[in-house]
Amino acid sequence: MLIQNESRVKEYLPITGLADFNKLSAKLIFGADSPAIQENRVATVQCLSGTGSLRVGGEFLARHYHERTIYIPQPTWGNHPKVFTLAGLTARSYRYYDPATRGLDFQGLLEDISSAPSGAIVLLHACAHNPTGVDPTLEQWEQIRQLMRSKALLPFFDSAYQGFASGSLDKDAQSVRMFVADGGELLMAQSYAKNMGLYGERVGALSIVCGSADIAVKVESQLKLVIRPMYSNPPLHGASIVATILKDSAMFDEWTLELKAMADRIISMREQLFNALKIRGPSVSKLWMFNLLVHFLLIPLCQSVDHLSYHAETPGDWSHIIKQIGMFTFTGLNSDQVAFMRQEYHIYMTSDGRISMAGLSSRTVPHLADAIHAAVT
């Protein structure tokens, strides 16, 4: 890979990073025709990957924004609460995942965001929610946008998987672009760790969409005052790789093809795992049978019993595996079942039952399906 500006290979970058990289990153997420970019209302700084972008954004808000509370989805990426708390914000959660359906708790989300104080900050995963793999539909995103704008809540988008979820860079940015299109403000953290495979290069960007070009200039200068004493200026190499690819149409096209192939492979792993589990029969544990008995026999007999909030002890029909999207799947396996699979099948996943679909192959799917089936029956 020929890195442009060879003569600058080891020189410091400015505090805000590689200018080409910043412009191209904003274009990638907001779209080339974004009104915010055309009106120069976007302040973008290169940061140390997604984590660094979130932290710089958090520190900026703690210093300059009137509300210090940030609402974070429950569950979320494990590092989010610490990043924002250490930046000086107060992290609170909003309901996001429904264990019973292994889908979005949309009602709970709306209720919790509605009860946030006016002006509060709300963290939103742009696509491929980590760890659940559950994303709102476009209609639900529109409802979220209307609610947030009506309460003057400040969106802080986190995009660590653009293009990796659906295979389309534009599709995976739709949620963000809906908010930018309404002319409101937002913060946007971008990571190239996954979608460019640049994990260790620590390449990311923070963009703040402002109300005017004049405010964007002021915001950029305040961002420099956050960055300078934190890490002074960002690394050159990774940002040069990204800028070189985004600038060159042939390389960009090659990248989008590779990205789609990676996303399609993950989607195919989901289908293969779902089919492998389906042919192994229903995941019906004894406890699950007992619950069914209680639910359909005993409860109707004693009407006074409140409707038990019924949670399947096991994930049921597994369709959530193909409904969820992106790198991770929230299987619905509990910590005992995860421990069983570790001990008996040497399969390792986080204790909350999250698996990385990228780690699967056609060869390993049958072994995983055997282990899951043994764990839930």
Ligand SMILES: Cc1ncc(COP(=O)(O)O)c(CNOCC(=O)O)c1O
């Ligand atoms: C939602 C989200 N935001 C931000 C980030 C930060 O990524 P980075 O700082 O590497 O760009 C990540 C990376 N997570 O890593 C995979 C895992 O959960 O084990 C992320 O998932």
